[in-house]
Amino acid sequence: MSFLTYLINGLSLGSIYAIIALGYTMVYGIAKMLNFAHGDFIMVGCYVIFTICSTLSGNTFVGIIAAIIICTLLGVTTERIAYRPLRGAASPLAVLITAIGVSYFLENLALLIFGADIKSFSSVVKWNGVTFGDGSLRIQGVTIVTIAVSIVILIALQLFIHKTKEGQAMLAVAEDRGAATLMGINVNKTITLTFAIGSALAAVAGALLCSAYPSLSPYTGAMPGIKAFVAAVLGGIGSIPGAMIGGLVLGIIEILSKTYISSQLSDAIVFGILVVVLLVKPTGILGKKIQEKV
Structure with a gap:
């Protein structure tokens, strides 16, 4: 039963990575930029929950x-102030560097407000879970809720993208921004909506992350954010189902690596997978090869 327990824990961790990766992949697929401050939106959401629960x-x-x-407003404001003025920049590195700057700004702002001490975060999920058989297999409540929430979010996003007018606008902007503008689609509004959805997902992921791993610091979202980016690349960045698959695969690999290989080497294995994927299949599991027009 122990292997099954580790597998379920991997699915739980992978579900958190998948929710974070969905934010990455939506922003990249539509705005064609990597928002490396996305992990810090998770941290902001955690501190909001911590502060309100304390008071x-x-x-x-x-x-x-x-x-x-608050995370939704933060994402919209960041896009409007920091990213939109650089959308037409000659070099895409300008937006990337700005995203890194926003990340450091949020981390240091949290340091000033809350300090560097690690705070204990009481689990948001109060359900104790279920036990199977003779008790050798026990599934925590937060594990079940995390997997269920990730599935619901995936289904809701797929329905939103393919069944609503706003979702169709996102697909059009992702395919060809210039043509979408000619068809009367408000590109700025569509990208802002994308940031709003991605940032809201970051808040949900933050609540689940701190329920499973009850500690909080200004750097809480940094490593999960980077690993979720690896998951997005693994699944095919720009693909919503790919982000889900990549997150689940990465979570299982990380848990099994910690259990059967070494907890110190698990992160190295995760990032080693990124290198292998980029060498073997740069587009990821469900990614599509895009031909540039010249």
């Missing part, structure tokens, strides 16, 4: 809703 006697529901709202 409102553990009202986690209010904390999660507030985190989603």
Whole structure:
């Protein structure tokens, strides 16, 4: 039963990576930029939940809703102030460097407000979980909720993209921004909506992350954000199902690496996978090769 337990834990961790990777892949697929501050949006959401739960006697529901709202506003504001003026920049490195700057800004702002001390984060999920058989297999409540939430989010995003007018606009902008503009689509509004959705997902991922790993610091979202980027690349950045698959695969590999190889080498294995994927199949599992027009 132990292997099955590790596999389920890997699916849980991978579901968190998948939710984060969905934000990465949506922004890249539509805005054609990598928002490396995305991991720090997770940290902001965690601190919002922590602060509200500390002041409102553990009202986690209010904390999660507030985190989603604040992270959404943060994502929209960041896109409007930091990224939109650089959208027509001659070099894409300008936007990438700005994203890294936003990341450091948020981390240092959190350091000034909350300090560097690691804070204990009470689990948002209060359900104890279920036990199977003679008790050798126990699935934590947060594990079940995390996997279920990731599936619901994937289905909801797929329906939103393919069944709504706004989702169709996103597909059009992702395919050809110039042609979408000629067809009357408001590109700026579409990209802003994409950032809003991605940032809201970061808040949800933050709540689940700190429920599974109850510690909080200004750097809480940094490493999960980078690993989620690896998951997005593994699945095929720009593909929503690919981000989900990449996250699940990466989570399982990380947990099994920690268990059967070495906890110190697990991160090296994760990033080694990124190198292998880029060498063997740069487009990822579900990514498509794009031919540039000249």
